[in-house]
Amino acid sequence: MKSVCYIIVLGAFFLLQTTLSNFIWIFGIKPDLPLVFALCIAVVNGEKAGAAIGLLNGFLEDIFFGRFIGPNTIAKTVAAYLIGYSCHNLYKGRVITMALTFMGTFIFNLFFVIIAYLTGELVYPWHQFFSITIPSSLLNMFISPLVYRVVIKMVRFLDYYFDIKY
């Protein structure tokens, strides 16, 4: 049941991202709310939960805007998995989440570009790599405390509701 709640929240973030985030362009770059959500889930609940959310998020993006399933699905799954795996022994807090979100976004962009290049979707992959990756990583990093707060509250509520109350 908890998984269904995570999926619903991911769906809400995805809908917000594809519709209302059109109005939050900063220097031609927009934040990636569902990716930040997947990374925060990976930090809080571990690599498997993060990878599952990343996979679903990437799958939705490929379905809605891609020509085939792959670039977003694989890149987001790998990014969330690696971030979840790397923070096992770390003290989890806002600052660490910000740093991990920056790294996660960077990993996502790196894998995305490699897959898009190998599948012929991107012909000139490196020309905009840093001009897109660095600002989007920074932007995601700055919104991550907000999403992290939402995730923490949601996880606590769901734990209480499903594990303690019932």
Next chain:
Amino acid sequence: MVLLRRLLKNRKWLIPVVFLIISIAVVNITSKREHIFKSLEMPFVTALSPIQKALSGIGFSVKETLNAIPQFFYLKQENETLKNQVAELLQYKQNLIEYQKENQELRNLLGFRERSFQYDLEAAEVIARDPSNWFNVISIDKGERHGIKKDMAVITDKGLVGYILSTTSNTSKVMLITDERSSVSAMIQRTRDNGVVKGTIDPAPNGYLKMVFLPHDANLVKGDIVISSGLGGLIPKGIIIGEVEESTKESYELMQYAIIKPSVDFLKLERVFVIKGEKEAN
């Protein structure tokens, strides 16, 4: 044997390997067999596109209201400017009618088929936008049921937006001309030099286009209008794409390229028109 037994014992490596194999298979299958991708796409798009449409509508109306507040103070000034523009455009319209008649007579004399610049248009609303920063794809609320097909051109009153990438029964994906994968046959309106307008590729800055394969002797100046040339049959001839920002000779000076500023503001796209075909000339 010992190595294999050890590998099988430590199964941590299995997850990435299985994931890699499944990923390659999924990419291969969905990229080569369009019907499989479509059958996966259909239920998700059908379920979520009405919500996307509603959310986009709310977003655009909030944005319009917020934009309208500062504009209120400039209404008088804007009104005067618009009146002057209307007067000027009326004069242009009269001239255009005269030229059109003259053109028609000359074409008749030469035995050319009369060209129609009237299109069979389908108005559509933008309901979603690709969340990634790499590709520029939007979703519109019209699809196969409204007569929209793959590769049809999409425009606004300002100029070319892109072309249809794929369709479902009620929605379509549009690849914007700023997308790196986009390629449109174009010409410089003043000099009639032909080239190909690509999306945002090196060295075009974000949001700008690169026009390639221009003749090395093409005399381009800043502000030259770029229109679609109609070659290739994808985009009808004469649709404004943008204007030349700067031009540079390629190495060995065999060709030159130009950086084009698109005429459409892609960040403010709300409503678009899909060109379903040309209307018969009256």
